[in-house]
Amino acid sequence: MIQPRYIVTLFFSVFLAGTTLAQRDDISPERKQAIDSLALEKIRDLSKYISIIGNKKTPFLEANRVMDRAEELFAPDSEMGVSSLNRKEISYYKVRKYFERLMALNYDRVSITWYNIHYISDLERQPDGRYVGVVTIYQRFEGQSDDGLKYKDTTKKDITIYVERKKTQIQGRIVEFWDVLLGDIRVTETSA
Numbered sequence: 001m002i003q004p005r006y007i008v009t010l011f012f013s014v015f016l017a018g019t020t021l022a023q024r025d026d027i028s029p030e031r032k033q034a035i036d037s038l039a040l041e042k043i044r045d046l047s048k049y050i051s052i053i054g055n056k057k058t059p060f061l062e063a064n065r066v067m068d069r070a071e072e073l074f075a076p077d078s079e080m081g082v083s084s085l086n087r088k089e090i091s092y093y094k095v096r097k098y099f100e101r102l103m104a105l106n107y108d109r110v111s112i113t114w115y116n117i118h119y120i121s122d123l124e125r126q127p128d129g130r131y132v133g134v135v136t137i138y139q140r141f142e143g144q145s146d147d148g149l150k151y152k153d154t155t156k157k158d159i160t161i162y163v164e165r166k167k168t169q170i171q172g173r174i175v176e177f178w179d180v181l182l183g184d185i186r187v188t189e190t191s192a
């Protein structure tokens with residue numbers, strides 16, 4: 001289910017730019033700017049959700065509610081990468097499994113911060129009509145246990161962004177709009 005605030009944000013951005021979404025399949029510069037804003041807003045929301053899920057003070061029911069909200073940001077079957085300074089291989093998990101593993105980490109305190117969020121590839125049209133782009137983020141992870149165990153790393157991650165046409169009904173009218181979904185999150189490097 002698409003969250004109403006994303007639809008409202010996208011509609012206002014596009015209509016203020018003076019374009020109608022249902023007219024053409026290409027993306028005008030004004031539309032692209034609105035889509036970019038929506039993509040970055042969803043990534044910031046995901047960052048906030050990950051921080052809440054990973055926080056050991058978050059009650060179980062609240063963490064599950066936040067996991068549900070976070071899953072709505074993703075395209076079906078998306079995966080998230082997990083890396084560590086202690087091993088060379090990168091593991092990939094379906095989104096829900098990643099969140100469950102994050103919630104179950106064996107630390108008493110966890111801090112996860114995303115920063116330096118930016119596009120590294122422009123949106124490219126695919127044969128199926130969708131557009132695909134990539135956003136890079138840096139994630140700072142810190143875990144600490146009461147017995148003195150500490151772990152810190154910084155991970156560079158690439159997030160695939162899918163932009164596709166959707167329809168919704170508003171006051172009895174079918175309205176077409178471009179929506180943004182997050183795809184796979186790939187680890188590109190991990191450092192201390």
